[in-house]
Amino acid sequence: MSRILTVAGAQMGPIQRADTREATLARMIALLEQAATKGANLVVFPELAFTTFFPRWPMGRDDAELLGCFETAMPNPRVQPLFDRARALRLGFYVGYAELTPDGHRFNSAITVGPDGDILFKYRKIHLPGSDHVKAGQRYQQLEKMYFEYGDLGFPVARGPEAWGRPVLGMLVCNDRRWPEGWRCLGLQGVELVMVGYNSAAYDPNGGEGESAELRTFHSKLAAQSNAYMNATWAVAVAKAGNEDGAGLIGGSCIVDPNGLIVAEAATLGDEVIVAEVDLDACRQGKEKMFNFAQHRRPQHYRRIVDQVGATAPE
Amino acid sequence: MSRILTVAGAQMGPIQRADTREATLARMIALLEQAATKGANLVVFPELAFTTFFPRWPMGRDDAELLGCFETAMPNPRVQPLFDRARALRLGFYVGYAELTPDGHRFNSAITVGPDGDILFKYRKIHLPGSDHVKAGQRYQQLEKMYFEYGDLGFPVARGPEAWGRPVLGMLVCNDRRWPEGWRCLGLQGVELVMVGYNSAAYDPNGGEGESAELRTFHSKLAAQSNAYMNATWAVAVAKAGNEDGAGLIGGSCIVDPNGLIVAEAATLGDEVIVAEVDLDACRQGKEKMFNFAQHRRPQHYRRIVDQVGATAPE
Numbered sequence: 001m002s003r004i005l006t007v008a009g010a011q012m013g014p015i016q017r018a019d020t021r022e023a024t025l026a027r028m029i030a031l032l033e034q035a036a037t038k039g040a041n042l043v044v045f046p047e048l049a050f051t052t053f054f055p056r057w058p059m060g061r062d063d064a065e066l067l068g069c070f071e072t073a074m075p076n077p078r079v080q081p082l083f084d085r086a087r088a089l090r091l092g093f094y095v096g097y098a099e100l101t102p103d104g105h106r107f108n109s110a111i112t113v114g115p116d117g118d119i120l121f122k123y124r125k126i127h128l129p130g131s132d133h134v135k136a137g138q139r140y141q142q143l144e145k146m147y148f149e150y151g152d153l154g155f156p157v158a159r160g161p162e163a164w165g166r167p168v169l170g171m172l173v174c175n176d177r178r179w180p181e182g183w184r185c186l187g188l189q190g191v192e193l194v195m196v197g198y199n200s201a202a203y204d205p206n207g208g209e210g211e212s213a214e215l216r217t218f219h220s221k222l223a224a225q226s227n228a229y230m231n232a233t234w235a236v237a238v239a240k241a242g243n244e245d246g247a248g249l250i251g252g253s254c255i256v257d258p259n260g261l262i263v264a265e266a267a268t269l270g271d272e273v274i275v276a277e278v279d280l281d282a283c284r285q286g287k288e289k290m291f292n293f294a295q296h297r298r299p300q301h302y303r304r305i306v307d308q309v310g311a312t313a314p315e
Numbered sequence: 316m317s318r319i320l321t322v323a324g325a326q327m328g329p330i331q332r333a334d335t336r337e338a339t340l341a342r343m344i345a346l347l348e349q350a351a352t353k354g355a356n357l358v359v360f361p362e363l364a365f366t367t368f369f370p371r372w373p374m375g376r377d378d379a380e381l382l383g384c385f386e387t388a389m390p391n392p393r394v395q396p397l398f399d400r401a402r403a404l405r406l407g408f409y410v411g412y413a414e415l416t417p418d419g420h421r422f423n424s425a426i427t428v429g430p431d432g433d434i435l436f437k438y439r440k441i442h443l444p445g446s447d448h449v450k451a452g453q454r455y456q457q458l459e460k461m462y463f464e465y466g467d468l469g470f471p472v473a474r475g476p477e478a479w480g481r482p483v484l485g486m487l488v489c490n491d492r493r494w495p496e497g498w499r500c501l502g503l504q505g506v507e508l509v510m511v512g513y514n515s516a517a518y519d520p521n522g523g524e525g526e527s528a529e530l531r532t533f534h535s536k537l538a539a540q541s542n543a544y545m546n547a548t549w550a551v552a553v554a555k556a557g558n559e560d561g562a563g564l565i566g567g568s569c570i571v572d573p574n575g576l577i578v579a580e581a582a583t584l585g586d587e588v589i590v591a592e593v594d595l596d597a598c599r600q601g602k603e604k605m606f607n608f609a610q611h612r613r614p615q616h617y618r619r620i621v622d623q624v625g626a627t628a629p630e
Binding site: 129154155181184189218222223227229230260291294299301306309314 | 441442443444465466469470472473474483490493494495496497498499500502503504505526530533534537538540541542544545574575576602605606607608609610611612613614616617618619620621622623624625626627628629630
């Protein structure tokens, strides 16, 4: 069984608040076509890929605009053309979207779809950043904690299909990639390929002080590279990038090998496909030696990680 | 209260098996003097700094040579000149050493000594790499699991003295730095400066295939940079480097800021002092925002980290 698959990251440039779903879907399908041309088996789209990063805008819970950002089923008629084209191309994909469940729960979710169009598994973002209330006097908000509930599915993995070499797949969403706990929960399930889409601010859009876009891009890559290395897994991290209605998002989409080395990365802040050949068996050396968890981990000393939430410094 | 202290990394070149303790101590004192000249308050020495990396040599448990590598008290007459000189210079230091307790236990330990010569705290290495038995036919061994017990002190922190701005200090030893669990246990105690000494192979000394010295040095820095960033702490990682009796050790000693950026790094594989001004309050931004653990961590989803040791992949 070949355990080499070709993975693409489909970085997306900005989606403006006024852009139509049709225009966005057409861009995603164009990216899918490009990835297919490059021989991809699996394409990774960003977090909340069908819309602008709407948590920056204050809206009422039942506003039509807000509700229009959520998917009530997956697939559904508004996204069906993407699913159809992917299946026709025999391409699987990861895509981030806002999920509204039949019983009214809202999550910042991602799914992975197989080459047959079936949904392999779903993940709901656990590490929600931002605020749970509108901050007065700020033009741009970050309202993820208000618009979404914390993910309730843990950190699941799933086996990909035979045609891909049955990789152990894991998903994260955006801010999750900065939290080694999530990666380790995937690593403890033998993950071989972690997919993560993101929307990360390039600067403070309200004009406050803050890190440069360059530093933030470094942080984004550092998190993907190190956690891939420490769990001996491949990782694909994919941005929505560029200027959305005056708020900047970093790019820096990259594909990282189990040594933590970047093997492909985006050069722009726009729609751009990056591709790498992913040899899943390249994870074995790390998993069997340096990061042989069974031999080297000492969980009896890790209790703080689950026994406390916040940091407590000594007197 | 000034919360800026000057930290030095005292990288050491190789210590050959035949080198005398007196010669090694003289080198360490020379490094201490250099660090003092550069204004250092605190000097970080490598793991097992008083000896060659002796776990590469098979020896009987009670061999005089092996016992001679262990310290039965700290300080003791064989290391007293280092303690005396440091106190005279008002310099604190971290040093790694092989510890033999009065009741016969053996650990790969580190202590941090304050500017008054008092031992602030002790750490015993938890992530022991290597083998618990001699591998037949190999000239060079890695016998840490045979020579040492697993550390039994958890991941302690301690406050440094007033003169240093009362930093929350943490220690790791060598391989620990590749395990995010240890860093997180320190981060959950508000750590502001993590000190870690190491001896890391530059290649397989027995001539097998393996990563290049360049890749191993990249891994070493990546682990320090990312874990410093993800815990919003300073880190000082210090090597014993170079060719010890035909076995190569990487250098790459570095001082890393809470953004994960390297602010000082060694240029050689020999005895070399690196220095940086460490503004402890530079940890605050990360600890209060991006890595505000109380706001963002979700330990109910991290149970695998303590509930299982090894990785278990799905069918």
